Amino acid sequence: MSSPAIVNVSKFVSGNAKKFGEYVNYIDRHEAVRSNNFSKFNVNAFDGYHNYMENPEKSTGLFTATQTQLSNQEKEQLKKAFQLAQTNDSIMWQDVISFDNKFLEEQGIYRARTGYLNEGVLQEAVRKGMAASLKAEGMEASGVWAASIHLNTDNIHVHIALVEPHPTKPYKTFINKQGKSYTARKGSRKQGTLDLMKSTVVNDLISRDKELMKISELIHSRIAPANREIIPLMSRPMRQLMNEVYQELPDDLRLWKYNNQAITGIRSKLDVLTTMYMEEYYPEERIELTEALNEQVATTKRLYGDGEKEKGRYEKYKSNKENELYAKVGNVLLREMRGIRKEEKQHYEQSVGDKREPFTPKNLQPAYLNKLKKALRKDFDSIKNKKKYQELQEEMERGE
Template sequence: MSSTVPVQSSSTPGFVLKTKFVLSSSDAFQNYIEYVDREEAQSEVKLNPKMFETYQEYMVNPEKTSALFTEHANRLTESEKKSLKEMFKTDHENGSIMWQDVISFHNPWLEKQGIYDEKTKKSDEKKLMDVKRLAMKEMHKREGPEKSSTWSAAIHFNTDNIHIHVATVEPFPTRERGKRKPKTLDAMKGKVVNNLLDRKQEQK
């Protein structure tokens, strides 16, 4: 059985959402565990170019990558990072699927929403984390693995488009295949768009 499947993609004028899954036999799974183990303070982050096999967009530039964040934390402590690594190891040993999501934003669109400043190159990372959390919550509600899965993510600034990479696993697998429904992807997009537009209205 192949360890990867074709990428699913859905887009809006402001961003593109891509998702795929890999099986536990894929090198991408072990590579991500190693990435978590090496992820330290932002000034020392060394990205693994194989973290997501399909997306060869990485540059080893610590100034252009956020620290890992999760559903509950904007930045992981050493203890939390260790727990996350152990969780992913357990998932790997139990044969879990790993879902990989990427949201790639159109920077001018983010600027219109008040999230990004082209002149200073600064972005509202907290807001980007929050909208990703809302999108993941919507996905869990529609696909069902909310109580049995965990995810971690990082924001990347190493291309012309700010993008967020997410990895999701189940410590005790509940499914053999991981393709998501098109309606789920649309709902995830809707959460991102609506909440960024809401922020723009709040700023007026």
């Protein structure tokens, strides 16, 4: 099993914990002193790569959401914020983000031979990760954090401590190992929050926008644009299948949407139509999209590892993008069929007058088929220009 490019571990302690007090005591100390006494205030035993968290061989100075290096006065201000948090019984969360050093080298951030590390790039990535996680937990206004980079041989990692000077987390009743109840602030964070922090950090370190934009462009512009007209010719099997779908659609036009449960039985036929259309008119783009999705899966596998949980996430991303394509094309067809049905009903009502015979949809006429073909082609072209590539990371972190 390959090692992921980045891992994170997290633990928390309450305001009366000894580790909390020790962290506060060492905030304003020299970095060498902090490093030598790291074990006194560290609450994470392992770094995420199954390595024991010992005192760092070398550690950078503290940095925060706004400061790259802290002056003595700024350290004092930070210490007071942590002291206030402890007085108010805040939780102290400690996160460790660890990197595969080879990954950092691949990104040009680290050089093993010389020991060079672009600390500024790493700090900025952590800031973005913390901003995302604080927002996810509703702590943008209340959270105060400090971090330092630990430079070890195998895995460079960032040690982060987060508190709330004015706590927002509620008190709850818990049961300890002895079966006795006690009251404490809720300290657990959603797994999605921790995943979001990790992915935000790694995505800031690696540029994948170009590949993600390529996938979006293929889906939303070249294969299924929103405003295209379907090509003028349609094969006999496509015409037959198109008529089957049209005849089976429900009377209520409001239900004519690809993901509506009312057309579950028709959806597979819409998918076959989409596949036939792509194979006949867009074979190169279809192959290109498949290759781009496979490349993205390979990149994600490199970043997150190939464990069962991670495998499910990046494979689901690929299937989600495939589904997005089929849903988009399916809705184009349904939208055009809806317009045809409206015209057909209007013509029927005008022709029958007062006779209220039940309306029965007819086979699609050549003119209507051409209209469908033109609309589908138009939509296939527009799918390429909508830049929706940022949806990937949200999907990954939601586990969709």
